[in-house]
Amino acid sequence: DSGVTQTPKHLITATGQRVTLRCSPRSGDLSVYWYQQSLDQGLQFLIQYYNGEERAKGNILERFSAQQFPDLHSELNLSSLELGDSALYFCASSASTSGGAISYNEQFFGPGTRLTVL
């Protein structure tokens, strides 16, 4: 158990709908990362938040958005869903984000949310 929780575990919805995925980071972790794992695109970084603020963006569609709340939990909102959005969505957390050249804080992954769009 990594200490990162994600809800729901599974989500089945229809095209055109909107869903919200939730992530609670490990206690004390300030950074939250969202990743998408799909058959077509593999594992790719979507977005990162640090202490409530957006820190970095990856290959995140405009239909997707995220936020991190004062209690540090994060939500990933997916709207106007398409069949191709079906994937496993991971959240990861780390202690902090550093701009130093030689430092890294391990990312701990949650169990993921399996999204199926029909």
Add this chain to the structure above:
Amino acid sequence: AQTVTQSQPEMSVQEAETVTLSCTYDTSENNYYLFWYKQPPSRQMILVIRQEAYKQQNATENRFSVNFQKAAKSFSLKISDSQLGDTAMYFCAATFPQGAQKLVFGQGTRLTINP
């Protein structure tokens, strides 16, 4: 662009054998971190081993070791005395600490350990 490539989609070995998974990467940065993650059928992402680019010594974690060749931008994972529980997808990943620390993943290698 920083990329990570795994050229072996699938591998299969017998239990107790040694297996090596390959990974190459491309970056112009000098300081970075490399990882191998294991994803068993449960889909949980599990960190197996990590290597700091500024360290010349290859990382080792029990039966898992890496061969890090910085000049060749190669980072292979060796699993010794393989066990049935090693059956999983293995992802090579890299992160570059300048700024955000997002992980860049390879395509994955599906490893099967046969009894």
